[in-house]
Amino acid sequence: MWFELRARPLPWRENRDAYRIWISEVMLQQTQVATVIPYFHRFVERYRSLLELADADEHEVLQLWEGLGYYRRARDLLKAAGQLRDAGFDTIPNDEDLVRALPGFGRYTTNAVLSQAYDARLPILEANSTRLLCRLFGIDGDPKITANQRRLWHLAELLLPRNKSGAFNQSLMELGALVCKPTAPACSECPLKRRCVACLQGRQAEIPQHSKSAAMTKLSEVAVVITNGDRVLLVQRPPIGRWANLWEFPHGPNSDGETHELAAARLLEVLGIRGAVETEITTLRHSVTRYRITLTGLHIAYLNGTLDSTLYPNHAWVQLAELTNYPLSAPQRRLAEALGGACHGP
Ligand code: SF4
Structure with a gap:
């Protein structure tokens, strides 16, 4: 009831198309709703179905x-679409085991897509519902530790209604996002306030316990923007590892106390x-991840x-105007945008 009255009219909620729900769920991993909306529109306009995505060019998808970051998500979408097409499917099938074995489908994504698209009776647990359940049941300790994860998944499963699992799962997430917020939850507006342990005990600020964040390590890097006439050198990263297959200006670390010019000379060699x-x-x-990086771009x-x-x-020698045709990581795109009139070839 609360969900029907209060749910945000998000574009992936317009219908129960499993393909669109899948794309939205993958984009929403580690990413805010407001950021995802324009990406979602562009993506499903360009690839209107799983079969269109399966035939897509990776360069264009990237x-x-x-x-959006976390580019592995995009590559896994493409791989999963290809595998489903090759197996004769034209959308995500309502088959938990089959879907769970596809690239990019963990327990959460599988259950979220199948419950929302088909009302499959599968529980979900992500950041918003984790916070909500921890407060509702008064769960102490770090929610990420194994014992608490088991307990939370078990509770999410126990709470599932016989029907309408999709709406129920979404209502848990939506209530967490809109009402049971990380700070200053709006308990007076919450339909669960009479049953909520944290609210009854006045412990909303203590629950859930925050995980200890890893200490950040500072790194300094230099990127070389090499021009030859009116062209600039771009290289493509290898197909595995961070930012796989994306393009960039070559870059490398500065050694301790080394100037940017010396680091650039080493890199050029x-x-x-x-x-x-x-x-x-x-x-x-x-x-x-746990690195705070200072990147200096030098024109060479x-x-x-x-x-x-x-x-x-x-690798490719490209004109500045062509840089938009190459998928770059966010810091490399910022460097490309800073070029403007900074580079003039000899
Ligand atoms: S009553 Fe408050 S703390 Fe409890 S679930 Fe609702 S918003 Fe969260």
Whole structure:
């Protein structure tokens, strides 16, 4: 009832198309709803069905994904769509075991998609519902530890109604997102307030207990923006690891106490290219897992040499105006945007 009255009219809730629900669930992992909405519209307009996605070019999918981060999600979407097409499906089937074995489908994503699309009686647990359940049942300790995870999944399963599991699961998440917020939950508006242990005991601020966050390590890196005439060198990252298959300006770490110019000279030597440092383009900061990285981009004028072809699967000398055609990670896109008039080839 609460969900029917209060749920936000999100684009993936317009119908119960399993394909659209799947795309939304994958995009929403680690990403805010407001950020996802425009990406979702662009994606389902470009690939209207699982079969269209299965035939898509990875380069284009990564471009559409650019800025959302966690690019493995996009590659797994493509792989899963291909596997389903090859098995004769034209959408996500209502088959828990089959779906769970696809790339990118953990327990949460499988259950979220199948319950929302088909009312499969499967529980869900993500950040919002975890917080809500911890408070509702007064669960102490870190919710991420194994014992608490088991307990929370068990409770989420016990609470599932016989019918309408999809609406029920969404209502747990929505109530967590809109009412049982991390700070200052709106208990007076909550339909669960009379049964909620945390509310009755006045312990909303203590539950759930926050996990200890890992200490951040600072790193300094230099990126070389090498120009030759009106073109600039881009390299493609390998197909595995962070930012797999994305393009970038070559970059590497600064050693302790090393200047950016010296770090760039070392990097150029590894690349097999000789060049002259022209200017510093920009310095930007970004975080990757537990690393806080300061990245300085230097403009290098190409002198001679050929890029060592064993280092990257592909490279390209591209005009500045063509940089938008290449999917870049968020920090590399910021560097590309800072180029503007900073680079003029010899
Ligand atoms: S009563 Fe308050 S703490 Fe309890 S579930 Fe509702 S919003 Fe959360």
